[in-house]
Amino acid sequence: MPEVEHTTTVAASMPQVWNFVEDMDNWAPFLTGYQRHEKINRDESIWVVKGELGGLTRTAEFKVQVTEWQEPSRVTFVMQGVQEPVTGSGEFLATDLGGGADDASSAPAAAPASTGSWLGRLWDRLSRWLLRRVTNSVDVQAVKPAVSGGQRNTQITFRLNVQAGGATGPVLNLLLGPMLKPVAEDLAMKIARSVDSPG
Amino acid sequence: MPVWDEVFDVVVMGSGAAGVSAAMAAQHRGVRTLVLERSDKLGGTSAVSGGVPWIPNNHHMHEVGTTDSREQALTYLRSLSLGKMDIELAETYVDEGPQVLRFIEDETQLKFRALKTPDYHPEHPGGTFGRSVSPGLFPGGELGELRAHLRSAPCFPLPVAMTDIDDGTNMLDPVVIGDRLAKGMVGTGMALMAGLIKGAVDKGVEFRRNARGRRLVIEDGAIVGIEVEQDGRMVRIGARRAVILASGGFEWNKDMATDLMGGPIEGPLSPPFNEGDGLIMAAEAQASMANAHEAWWMPMIRIPGDEYEGQQLNRMVVGERAAPGSIMVNRAGKRFVNEAHNYNDVGRSFRNFDPVAFDYPNLPAWIIIDATFLDKYPFGTRYPGDPVPAWLESAPTLRELAQKIGVDPDGLENTVARFNDNVARGEDPDFHRGRSVYDRHYGDPSREGALQSLGPIGQAPYYACRVYSGVLGTKGGPKINAKAEVVNVRGGRIPGLYAAGNVSGGFTGMAYPGAGATIGPGLVFGHIAGREAASSVNRF
Numbered sequence A: 001m002p003e004v005e006h007t008t009t010v011a012a013s014m015p016q017v018w019n020f021v022e023d024m025d026n027w028a029p030f031l032t033g034y035q036r037h038e039k040i041n042r043d044e045s046i047w048v049v050k051g052e053l054g055g056l057t058r059t060a061e062f063k064v065q066v067t068e069w070q071e072p073s074r075v076t077f078v079m080q081g082v083q084e085p086v087t088g089s090g091e092f093l094a095t096d097l098g099g100g101a102d103d104a105s106s107a108p109a110a111a112p113a114s115t116g117s118w119l120g121r122l123w124d125r126l127s128r129w130l131l132r133r134v135t136n137s138v139d140v141q142a143v144k145p146a147v148s149g150g151q152r153n154t155q156i157t158f159r160l161n162v163q164a165g166g167a168t169g170p171v172l173n174l175l176l177g178p179m180l181k182p183v184a185e186d187l188a189m190k191i192a193r194s195v196d197s198p199g
Numbered sequence B: 001m002p003v004w005d006e007v008f009d010v011v012v013m014g015s016g017a018a019g020v021s022a023a024m025a026a027q028h029r030g031v032r033t034l035v036l037e038r039s040d041k042l043g044g045t046s047a048v049s050g051g052v053p054w055i056p057n058n059h060h061m062h063e064v065g066t067t068d069s070r071e072q073a074l075t076y077l078r079s080l081s082l083g084k085m086d087i088e089l090a091e092t093y094v095d096e097g098p099q100v101l102r103f104i105e106d107e108t109q110l111k112f113r114a115l116k117t118p119d120y121h122p123e124h125p126g127g128t129f130g131r132s133v134s135p136g137l138f139p140g141g142e143l144g145e146l147r148a149h150l151r152s153a154p155c156f157p158l159p160v161a162m163t164d165i166d167d168g169t170n171m172l173d174p175v176v177i178g179d180r181l182a183k184g185m186v187g188t189g190m191a192l193m194a195g196l197i198k199g200a201v202d203k204g205v206e207f208r209r210n211a212r213g214r215r216l217v218i219e220d221g222a223i224v225g226i227e228v229e230q231d232g233r234m235v236r237i238g239a240r241r242a243v244i245l246a247s248g249g250f251e252w253n254k255d256m257a258t259d260l261m262g263g264p265i266e267g268p269l270s271p272p273f274n275e276g277d278g279l280i281m282a283a284e285a286q287a288s289m290a291n292a293h294e295a296w297w298m299p300m301i302r303i304p305g306d307e308y309e310g311q312q313l314n315r316m317v318v319g320e321r322a323a324p325g326s327i328m329v330n331r332a333g334k335r336f337v338n339e340a341h342n343y344n345d346v347g348r349s350f351r352n353f354d355p356v357a358f359d360y361p362n363l364p365a366w367i368i369i370d371a372t373f374l375d376k377y378p379f380g381t382r383y384p385g386d387p388v389p390a391w392l393e394s395a396p397t398l399r400e401l402a403q404k405i406g407v408d409p410d411g412l413e414n415t416v417a418r419f420n421d422n423v424a425r426g427e428d429p430d431f432h433r434g435r436s437v438y439d440r441h442y443g444d445p446s447r448e449g450a451l452q453s454l455g456p457i458g459q460a461p462y463y464a465c466r467v468y469s470g471v472l473g474t475k476g477g478p479k480i481n482a483k484a485e486v487v488n489v490r491g492g493r494i495p496g497l498y499a500a501g502n503v504s505g506g507f508t509g510m511a512y513p514g515a516g517a518t519i520g521p522g523l524v525f526g527h528i529a530g531r532e533a534a535s536s537v538n539r540f
Ligand SMILES: Cc1cc2nc3c(=O)[nH]c(=O)nc-3n(C[C@H](O)[C@H](O)[C@H](O)COP(=O)(O)OP(=O)(O)OC[C@H]3O[C@@H](n4cnc5c(N)ncnc54)[C@H](O)[C@@H]3O)c2cc1C
Pocket: B013, B014, B015, B016, B017, B018, B019, B036, B037, B038, B039, B042, B043, B044, B045, B046, B047, B048, B049, B050, B051, B052, B053, B054, B155, B211, B212, B213, B214, B246, B247, B248, B249, B269, B270, B273, B274, B275, B276, B277, B278, B296, B316, B472, B473, B500, B501, B502, B503, B515, B516, B517, B518, B519, B520, B522
């Protein structure tokens, strides 16, 4: 199953991070390809996202259902394509790092479930290939959020897995996996930038 | 002589199959050649295509157990002329095609294989199979930094080749596809164009993107250069020997399509850059126009939300028309054509005219299928087992379906009842669907005879999808002679001007002789244009 995990550190306290993340209106536009979303209630929402594959841009609608709100550290959700046979789930985790850390890092940790297996290795090669295609560069540098000394830091982690089903699912998943990584990194970076409080 | 910003020996306008074939043939003869491409991607419609050229009497045909000859190929082509084919050019095409294919194989890394695909009128005299050839996969990385500028094929997003069909390769096998992706392979038209572009670059051809040819520079009736819009400014490029027009058709130019086409085009399937620039420029040079009302017709569907280059993507419908259990109906709920036949000639039937109603009765048209069809066969991007998408209209009865889509309900019910009766007898006396080898080729190989393409429509729910009158590209434009020189309105040649591919007056007239019959002539007349341009003399 195409899965990505991305961790970054922000110079803000957990409640500050939570305040921001709790309301999806704050960060929804940061999602790559975001078109619009509609909140049905606190747990349910419909998302319209535009994605590109091989030059073809497809606009797809997803139903997202929050399955757990654990203030101030964890949100989990499941998602389902309205028209497309695509399902997924995700998690947002916040961990208090204490104050004044200056070793803040932004560590992309793309971790397909089966790393080490042939599929894992394939995944790795594909990731590099697709990243070069997407970014048109040799390597992608994760952007480090600015962390100012002397204040509380929070580590935030996104975990997202998306799985295409149906007859085309297995090959689509090959393409989806590597595409998730830049999406997760971008989202984390933008949230980090927004939440980072001035020293 | 005008003042030039730059000078080349040969300037080619357009980076599709015709243009790159021309450039390669010219540079091969040692002349400095430039290819201009108006978009930021190289490859044109040719890159988004299946990548298949149709080359009669090619040296691969024996691989699929068939043979051909000059006479057999010409007999076939003549049978599709109806007085509209340029037979002299058809002869040139048949004579030169095989050696152009060999040249491409010798001078690039491309290797072709003959396909088992039948000609598009295989039962006509001279008709056969194996004239359509397909390139294999191509390692895209060979293009180096140009890889990022190769046009992507939205309808063929995975690295597959048409030969995969003949080989029975499971194109949805993640191991097969994953391995190809990891190796950076490209397939179909991207493979064809990557191979051609790599071959051209290796010879020293220069490619310039975002460079739109705007006007020919004409001196004493001869073409000596071209004005090019590049990065927002006009540059004048001198062409010591020739300018070769290879800028595709005019299908994206609404005014030209309205004025020149003898009927409605509801949408092109090509990338949205073929706006007829080459035709306009040739007209300024007094070119004679040939076959201007013709196009490579293709029934198409639209999936809401699909976009390519900022435009709604139009998708071809082939298997959906040929598999058992589908029919196509008009507003009256009536069938109007053998749905399974070749797309060019089926596409032509949308333009049938009712003189009394003064109307095109077959527009809009709909494909009608049932639940059994969806259980068994792909439809558009939807595969068996996937949820039924909203872009397929559905209803529990044919009557309700007809009402929903604005088709005459009695007409549809009667049509389906009659069709099903005939299918039960294994025939289609109305339109002879399933009789031709062609119809069966795109049908269900697990069934027998005409039933490979014929099946009943009887299992609710019923579904409908709007079908549009589309074109792969237009094929009318400046008239060329056997040397691919553009001919003027008085019948003489225009010195220094050549044309090839969809920008030029296609010799095939109304016909689409077989799979690859658009790229084939593009490659062959492109090659001739490049060769002839290179062997002319420097004028300055
Ligand atoms: C989905 C699909 C599948 C197809 N499959 C096949 C197939 O397998 N076999 C087959 O024979 N045919 C196929 N066709 C049709 C075929 O692709 C085209 O007919 C053919 O590629 C046209 O080639 P061309 O070189 O004439 O033009 P193009 O390939 O369209 O190239 C023309 C180029 O000129 C550029 N251009 C336009 N104006 C200017 C200007 N002013 N200055 C500079 N550049 C300009 C365009 O951007 C374009 O890149 C298919 C088409 C589609 C859409």
